[in-house]
Amino acid sequence: MATMEAPLRRRETLDEAVIRFCGDSGDGMQITGSQFTNTAALFGNDISTFPDFPAEIRAPAGTLPGVSGFQIHFSTKDVYTPGDAVDVLVAMNPAALKMNVADLKTGGILIVNVDNFKDTDLRKAQIVQNPLEDHSLDGYRVFGVELTKLTRAALKELGLDAKAMDRCKNFFALGMCYWLYNRSMNATHRWLDDKFKAKPVLAEANKLAMKAGYSYCEATEAFQVSYDIPPARLSPGTYRNISGNTALALGFLTASARSGLPLFQGSYPITPASDILHELSMYKDFGVTTFQAEDEIAAMTSAIGAAYAGSLAITTTSGPGMALKMEAIGLAVMVELPVVICDIQRGGPSTGLPTKTEQADLLQALFGRNSEAPLPVLAPQTPGDCFWIALEAACIATKYMVPVIVLSDGYLANGAEPWRIPASAELPAMPVKFRTDRQGFMPYLRDAETLARPWVKLGTPGLEHRIGGLEKQEGTGNVNYEALNHEHMVRLRAAKVQAVVAEIPDVEAAGDAEGDLLLVGWGSTYGAITAALRTVRERGHRVGHVHLRHLNPLPRNLGEVLKRYRKVVVPEMNLGQLLMVLRAKFLVDAIGLNKVQGKPFKQQEIEAKIEEVLQ
Amino acid sequence: MSATLPVLTRKDFQTDQEVRWCPGCGDYAILAAVQSVFPELGVPRERFVVVSGIGCSSRFPYYMNTYGFHTIHGRAPAVATGVKMARPDLEVWVATGDGDALSIGGNHTIHMLRRNVGVKVLLFNNRIYGLTKGQYSPTSERGKKAKSTPFGSVDQPFNVLSLAIGAEATFVARSVDVFQPHLKATLRKAAAHKGAAFLEILQNCNIFNDGAWEILTEKELREDHVIGLEHGQPLLFGKDKDKGIRMNGLNLEVVKLGDGTTEKDLIVHDEKHPNPAYAFLLSRMEAQPGFPTPIGVLRAVEAPRYEDDARAQVDAVIAKRGRGDLEKLLRTGDVWEVK
Numbered sequence: 001m002a003t004m005e006a007p008l009r010r011r012e013t014l015d016e017a018v019i020r021f022c023g024d025s026g027d028g029m030q031i032t033g034s035q036f037t038n039t040a041a042l043f044g045n046d047i048s049t050f051p052d053f054p055a056e057i058r059a060p061a062g063t064l065p066g067v068s069g070f071q072i073h074f075s076t077k078d079v080y081t082p083g084d085a086v087d088v089l090v091a092m093n094p095a096a097l098k099m100n101v102a103d104l105k106t107g108g109i110l111i112v113n114v115d116n117f118k119d120t121d122l123r124k125a126q127i128v129q130n131p132l133e134d135h136s137l138d139g140y141r142v143f144g145v146e147l148t149k150l151t152r153a154a155l156k157e158l159g160l161d162a163k164a165m166d167r168c169k170n171f172f173a174l175g176m177c178y179w180l181y182n183r184s185m186n187a188t189h190r191w192l193d194d195k196f197k198a199k200p201v202l203a204e205a206n207k208l209a210m211k212a213g214y215s216y217c218e219a220t221e222a223f224q225v226s227y228d229i230p231p232a233r234l235s236p237g238t239y240r241n242i243s244g245n246t247a248l249a250l251g252f253l254t255a256s257a258r259s260g261l262p263l264f265q266g267s268y269p270i271t272p273a274s275d276i277l278h279e280l281s282m283y284k285d286f287g288v289t290t291f292q293a294e295d296e297i298a299a300m301t302s303a304i305g306a307a308y309a310g311s312l313a314i315t316t317t318s319g320p321g322m323a324l325k326m327e328a329i330g331l332a333v334m335v336e337l338p339v340v341i342c343d344i345q346r347g348g349p350s351t352g353l354p355t356k357t358e359q360a361d362l363l364q365a366l367f368g369r370n371s372e373a374p375l376p377v378l379a380p381q382t383p384g385d386c387f388w389i390a391l392e393a394a395c396i397a398t399k400y401m402v403p404v405i406v407l408s409d410g411y412l413a414n415g416a417e418p419w420r421i422p423a424s425a426e427l428p429a430m431p432v433k434f435r436t437d438r439q440g441f442m443p444y445l446r447d448a449e450t451l452a453r454p455w456v457k458l459g460t461p462g463l464e465h466r467i468g469g470l471e472k473q474e475g476t477g478n479v480n481y482e483a484l485n486h487e488h489m490v491r492l493r494a495a496k497v498q499a500v501v502a503e504i505p506d507v508e509a510a511g512d513a514e515g516d517l518l519l520v521g522w523g524s525t526y527g528a529i530t531a532a533l534r535t536v537r538e539r540g541h542r543v544g545h546v547h548l549r550h551l552n553p554l555p556r557n558l559g560e561v562l563k564r565y566r567k568v569v570v571p572e573m574n575l576g577q578l579l580m581v582l583r584a585k586f587l588v589d590a591i592g593l594n595k596v597q598g599k600p601f602k603q604q605e606i607e608a609k610i611e612e613v614l615q
Numbered sequence: 616m617s618a619t620l621p622v623l624t625r626k627d628f629q630t631d632q633e634v635r636w637c638p639g640c641g642d643y644a645i646l647a648a649v650q651s652v653f654p655e656l657g658v659p660r661e662r663f664v665v666v667s668g669i670g671c672s673s674r675f676p677y678y679m680n681t682y683g684f685h686t687i688h689g690r691a692p693a694v695a696t697g698v699k700m701a702r703p704d705l706e707v708w709v710a711t712g713d714g715d716a717l718s719i720g721g722n723h724t725i726h727m728l729r730r731n732v733g734v735k736v737l738l739f740n741n742r743i744y745g746l747t748k749g750q751y752s753p754t755s756e757r758g759k760k761a762k763s764t765p766f767g768s769v770d771q772p773f774n775v776l777s778l779a780i781g782a783e784a785t786f787v788a789r790s791v792d793v794f795q796p797h798l799k800a801t802l803r804k805a806a807a808h809k810g811a812a813f814l815e816i817l818q819n820c821n822i823f824n825d826g827a828w829e830i831l832t833e834k835e836l837r838e839d840h841v842i843g844l845e846h847g848q849p850l851l852f853g854k855d856k857d858k859g860i861r862m863n864g865l866n867l868e869v870v871k872l873g874d875g876t877t878e879k880d881l882i883v884h885d886e887k888h889p890n891p892a893y894a895f896l897l898s899r900m901e902a903q904p905g906f907p908t909p910i911g912v913l914r915a916v917e918a919p920r921y922e923d924d925a926r927a928q929v930d931a932v933i934a935k936r937g938r939g940d941l942e943k944l945l946r947t948g949d950v951w952e953v954k
Contacts, residue, residue: 042951187949240950250945257941264701284932286939289700289925294726298693301686301723305666305697308684309705313697331687420953421945458682458702461661466630466676468685469669478632479677 011182013228016075018083019177021170022100023092023113024061025054025068028170032090033070034416035174035188041241041418042187044231045074048527050082050600051414055271055354062116062124067099076230080527082415084602088180089140090173092116092147095125101137110140111176113169115148143222147172154212155205164202168209175213181227185210234418242419244383244412245272248316248342249279251390253286256312258391259398259430264306264313266291266299268321271354272410273344276316296324300341304328307337308467310434310457312394316342318410319361320351323368329403330369333493335467336444336453338397338404340390345409347598356598357410359523360574365405366552366581372490374497376400377552379407381526384419386412389549391428396500398432401452407551409573411524411600438462443477451496453477497553504550506557509564515542516614518565520590522548522578525571525601532606541614551578559586567613569593571606623654630680641792641818642671645739646678648795649708652802653681656706664707666695668715671746671820672739675710689720692727695734696921703922706806709736713754714744717773721753728782728811730921735805735812739792740775743824761823776898776913779813780891786812787894788912792819793832797843797910804912810920831908844897844911849881852907860900867896869905886915 019036021029030051037049050071059066073083088109091097093116104110117132131137132144151169152162171188178185189207196203217223242250256263265288267277281290289306293299299315307313317325322343332339345361347353365377376396380389386408393404435441435454443465444453456463465477473480474488509518511533521529526547533545546561548554562568562582568590570579576592583590593609595601628650636642653663663681667673669688676683682705686694691709699707716724716738727734743761744750751761751768754775758767779787786808790801798816805812817828830840842852842860850860857872859881870876888894894914901908933939 038949042949044951044953190949234953236953238946238950238952240946240948253939253944254941262701264697266697283939283944284929285936286941286944287929287933289929291697291700291925293693293696294722297690298696298723298726301690301693302697302700304686305684305694305699306701307697308694309698309701311701327687328690335684421950424942458664458698458705459661461659464661464680464682466679466683466685468676468683469687470685 010225011228012225013230015077015229016073016079017088017181017227017229018071018073018086019088019090020069020071020086020100020103021090021173022067022069022096023170024096025056025058025066026061027068027092028167029068029070029092032170032174033072035191036177037072037416038191038241039178039183039187040072040074041239043183044234045076045229046079046232046234047072047074047241047417048079048082049073049416050411052599053355060124062093062095062121064095064099064125067096069096069100074229076232078232079417080531081600081603084604088177090177092170092173093125094122094127094131097131098125098127104140106139108140109180110137110142111173112142112144113147113173114144115146145176145216150212150216151209154208158201158205158208160201160205165205168205171206171209172213172216175210176217178210179214179217179223179226181229185214235420237420239418239420241416242384242387243414243416244380244386244408245275245344245414246279247383247386247419248390248406248408249276251387252280252312252314252340252394253283253288254387254427255391255394255430256286256288258427259312259394259432261310261312261398261432263288264291264303264311265289265316266293266302266306266313267316268293268296268299270296270318270321272346272413273316273318273321273342275413276342276344296321297328300325300328300339303339304332304335304337307332307339308335308458310455312398313338314340314342316344318344318346319348319364322361322364326368327370329375330371330373331469332403333369333373333375334469336401336493338401338455340393340397340404340406342406342408344413345407347596353598355410357524357600358573358596358598359407359409359525360577360596361407362522362551362574362577363580365407372494374494374552375402376404376497376500376550377407378404379523379549379551380412381523381547381549383412383415383417385549387419395428395430396503398430398455399452400450400496400500401455402497402500407523409524434460435463436460442475443467444472444475449499451492451499501553501556504553504555507546507548507555507561509544509546509561511537511544512542513544514564515544516565517541517543517567517569517610518562519543519545519606519610520548520562520568520570520578520582521545521572522551525573528601528603528606529571531603532610535603535607536610541610543610548578554585562586562588567591569609569613571601571609573600621659623660625650625654627660628653628680630678632677634678635674636671637822639821640671641741641820642675642739644792644795645737645798645816645818646675648798648802649737650679652799652806655803656806658706662705664698664705665710666691666698666707667710668720669746670712670715670744672710672712672818673715689715689718690723691715692720692723692734692736696727696730696732699732699734699922700925703733703920703926707734709734711736711738713738713740713742713752713775717753717775717778725778725782728779728784728813731785731810731918733810733920733922735808736814738775738813738815739818740815741818741820741824742827743820745820745823749823774898774902775815777895780895780898780914783891784813784914785810785916785918786912787898787914788813789815789817789910791817791828791831791910794910801911804915808915810918840907842907842909844884844886844909844913846884846886846912849878849883851878851881867900867906886912888914889916
């Protein structure tokens with residue numbers, strides 16, 4: 001018997017690993033990936049994740065469009081990206097294998113559910129030759145596992161039907177990966193207990209499946225090596241795992257608590273922004289008002305109404321919704337009310353790629369309104385940074401009485417990383433003053449420093465006044481069509497937005513402070529650029545990296561920093577939008593690195609561009 | 616009502632802004648009526664918020680010395696919903712027109728009504744686009760010759776009240792710009808309603824659609840073409856109050872009193888009828904030959920206000936969980952310490 005003679009086992013210690021779980025949208029790959037992520041984070045690894053799923057909720061089972069994947073990079077070192085290539089690929093069916101195997105490193109581990117490789121399964125994936133038999137996978141360490149059969153065998157005592165048992169097979173795969181990387185199953189046990197509180201038998205079934213997967217590796221001689229990836233040295237503190245959308249929600253909640261302003265969210269459901277609405281809807285105990293509006297326009301205009309009434313008002317959307325909100329955002333610019341607009345960018349134009357990431361709304365955010373309607377635009381660079389961007393956006397909006405756009409994207413929204421939870425003392429103060437004094441009150445009288453007009457809570461006696469979208473006279477706010485007044489007001493509104501530069505720290509390049517090449521990025525490309533920077537500098541190149549969290553106004557010293565390098569390269573998930581801005585503003589002959597595939601940059605793609613430019 | 620409330624007058628609600636509607640516009644009469652009713656309501660001036668969209672009627676907030684917001688085309692109901700959700704204690708009124716509320720803003724109008732947000736909507740219906748200088752509107756009659764329809768409009772118009780009732784508005788009424796006592800009385804009823812109050816005001820645009828409501832407003836014609844709805848009163852009209860309306864199967868029927876037909880045969884108006892089908896029937900009658908146009912309150916039923924329910928939900932969660940603790944929330948789920 002196999003148990004009599006335990007196979008010879010080795011444990012190897014590695015710095016890092018990348019796993020990708022892929023299967024049908026119904027195979028629970030997102031849950032499997034999240035569970036591994038959580039366990040790795042709790043263990044103390046640094047992590048970065050990349051959930052990648054189709055827009056269809058359930059495309060026909062087994063087909064190529066139905067493939068859903070979740071990639072996690074966990075490490076003993078700092079992690080900046082989900083990883084260019086994977087060490088372990090778990091493929092639940094032929095379609096998943098076909099779509100993902102190219103990213104598996106040579107010699108990498110491939111775990112395949114062989115129960116799903118019948119002729120019909122291959123046909124659904126449009127595969128002629130069974131890849132398990134045609135030697136096309138010879139470059140990998142292939143483990144063909146009867147995942148379905150073994151899961152059913154493990155659960156046979158529970159009295160579940162076949163369908164319910166098959167739903168647990170992702171946990172069999174998860175158990176295998178836990179064995180492979182010597183992880184405890186405790187956190188996932190806790191999660192299962194909580195998730196299936198009402199149906200303990202399902203918690204039990206998934207635990208059994210996971211245990212079976214773990215034991216399978218232990219008992220099977222094929223698995224000779226397991227790996228240890230020691231905890232990373234993160235800066236001290238209390239950590240949790242956080243996604244960009246959750247971080248935004250918590251950031252706004254924190255801004256509400258710090259400012260004492262009640263939070264109002266007007267939103268219309270849209271991928272990939274809806275989770276922010278789901279999240280904030282849960283926090284009624286913080287006095288949050290969430291309003292699922294009838295459309296994107298009402299989402300924005302209800303937020304304007306709430307801001308007018310004296311709330312901290314936000315709206316959340318993605319590209320197509322952003323386009324619908326634009327006229328109303330222009331109104332907020334005109335009436336100078338604080339509203340934070342979050343655009344969780346996705347592939348476009350039009351409906352585009354709803355679940356895929358892109359950064360092509362930058363110019364829409366900067367210039368998408370009629371006439372001269374500038375406003376501050378901010379972009380978080382990691383999932384955890386979304387928390388801080390939300391706070392900052394709320395601070396700027398209320399201090400300057402201006403709508404602020406936050407440009408996140410699908411990759412940040414759904415991706416996760418360990419996040420150090422800030423102590424109260426680390427959170428900025430957010431003093432908000434409402435005007436109550438009647439003496440000398442005028443609705444468009446401005447603060448000398450910020451140029452903000454006064455914010456009056458509705459219901460304040462003696463300060464009744466009218467605002468609106470028509471051009472107004474400076475000071476009184478009365479409707480005014482005079483030529484010179486209009487130009488004055490246009491310039492004033494622009495000057496006010498420019499004054500926000502006082503809040504923005506000077507940029508400091510990472511890497512070399514001057515040299516051959518400067519990488520300028522914004523938003524979610526931060527990780528890939530940072531990782532690439534490290535590698536190319538190790539190769540001896542003198543390269544710097546500036547990552548812009550503020551896209552309008554731009555940091556004061558940016559133009560000067562650009563001049564310190566021979567070349568400037570701007571990697572973006574669009575056709576060159578920041579590039580256009582930098583070239584126009586600073587007359588710099590910057591070079592674009594542009595990718596619009598609905599996928600984040602690979603570190604290597606950026607390295608290759610640097611090498612090409614420096615040749 | 617607070618005993619210390621200052622006595623307000625019509626003048627208190629006038630602004631220093633020059634009113635810029637065309638001379639003879641029906642909007643002046645509406646403004647006058649609103650400015651004379653607001654002081655009677657026992658509400659301090661600072662608690663009124665007047666929100667509008669775009670169009671002639673939407674200049675209204677500039678002339679009301681209250682809080683006011685002239686927003687963008689069609690969106691006033693959504694802005695007002697945001698205001699009301701943030702501050703349920705305020706009196707929020709929307710001034711809008713047939714184009715603003717029913718064309719570009721149709722979606723917001725129906726959703727505000729179905730939610731029963733406690734906002735009063737004054738829809739100035741002149742059956743034409745005025746501010747853009749004379750295009751037909753969603754309430755213009757079929758065949759309307761206007762700037763954009765030189766050969767006549769082929770659009771079927773909305774029946775404004777049917778639309779509001781279809782959205783299950785809890786208060787639906789109609790008045791006419793020149794019927795000042797009736798208009799004021801209806802404004803008072805709208806003000807007293809808890810929940811969304813929808814008041815269509817038939818208004819004359821003397822520049823682009825003069826006489827659109829002539830048949831209802833001309834002294835000689837009025838009595839035979841208008842029926843004033845009074846809760847608990849039979850549906851009677853005509854110069855000599857000799858005509859009435861009764862049910863005939865699923866339809867309404869105009870009958871002449873006498874020859875055995877008496878007031879007892881007529882419908883007794885019940886604005887509180889729980890079935891919106893009754894009010895809907897009333898809203899349809901003007902389209903039929905020989906029928907009068909109803910004015911007054913078609914429907915006034917009680918229902919929970921949206922903003923109250925939203926607030927109650929917040930209160931209930933706080934009562935159950937206690938006030939949210941941010942420190943605790945940030946540390947929700949699996950957390951770990953790094954030393």
